[in-house]
Amino acid sequence: MNYFNQIATLVRKDLASELRTKEMLSSMLIFAMLTTVVFSFAFDPDTETVKKVFPGIIWVAFIFAGIMGLNRSFGGERNNDCILGLMLCTQDRGVIYLGKTISNLVFMYIMEGITLPILFVLFDYRLKGSLLLLITVVLLGTWGFIAVGTFMSAMAVNTRNSEILLPIVLFPLIVPVLIAAVQATGIIVNGGNWADTVNWFRVIGAFDVIFTIVPWLLFEYLLEV
């Protein structure tokens, strides 16, 4: 099997097992919606302030739900030593990283695709900018978060207190992509165009590329028997 076939097989395996249990996706979805509801209690949704914090609410909801998913991502592979099996049947450990990243991305995109419209409805927010740009920033921002998140999840699962360790090690690392994504989202929902957001897209793009390549290279060292 060549490289891409191996990745595709791993992604198919993750999607199939998730489709049968729906464990991760359903808890992510419920958690994202609950976060939203909590936010609407924390900030009065009728006031002007909520218009300003709305982009932040979107991303905090996504990232909290994402952390939940990431904690599960490699957790399942620990049962019956599945991770050893994965290591034995792939030539390159990077395949496991890319496969897991893609399947985590798919779960995140599904969760975001459902949560985002609900957020707009609950906060009665009118999108002033282009929907295409908003989708682009969500896709790219999530990619950066998941690329470094999948790597850290693989690391955290090998430690004693993995569930609490993951957010602590992950949050400081995703600061750049979080800032850029929140700023870009803020500009877009308030009617900004591509020229207003291009600098933020550059930050997100640079983060995505660097934090896909570096973890992919280092994954071999992370998964050693």
Added chain:
Amino acid sequence: MVRKALGWLTFVMILAATYLVFMWVPNEKVMGPVQKIFYFHVASAWIGFFAFLIVFIAGIAYLSTRERKWDIIGVSSAEIGVMFTTIVLITGPIWARPTWNAWWTWDPRLTTTLVLWFIYLAYLLIRSSIHEEEKKARFSAIFGIIGFIDVPIVWFSIRWWRTIHPVVVDSSGFAMSSKMTTTLMFSLAAFTFLYFYFLSNSMFVEKMRTELVGIKESLRNRF
């Protein structure tokens, strides 16, 4: 022996730096004596960044050679770096309160330093949650590399916001009087010696710890 000599040299250097800061260098015209914190603030920041660079280099060296000494250098450096970054985060607000009339602002330099501090706290936390020596060394080396690569991106992402942190050094040179520059340079040197003194001590302790484990092991085998 070398460690002892380094200790005394550092002691004299720090003493001299303290003299320069408090007795020799003139007060800054506008800010007054509070500006003197700058010499130790900048020196601590320099040691913080330098220590994290060493963590990065030690991480790469460990992953390619698998020699335990690189791991010891890495963790010792990370501990020192976190300590000096903490000093930076404490001395900064002390100066900022009378000067900016605020303890804290979300300026790029301040925010980056804070994020840096969190990243290396996470580094130490990863170490404390792994038992196996080899895995501990490997994971922290990997995280040291990832964390250090993240720093410039953090910096650029925060930089788009306005900055009010004084830019003392730019491409045109130092925006200070010559006595101030001398004092700053001297405290930077003194703190660098302090860093290496701490590093050698830390490595010494780590070596003794390894020896102790070895002695315990041999005693257990004998009885």
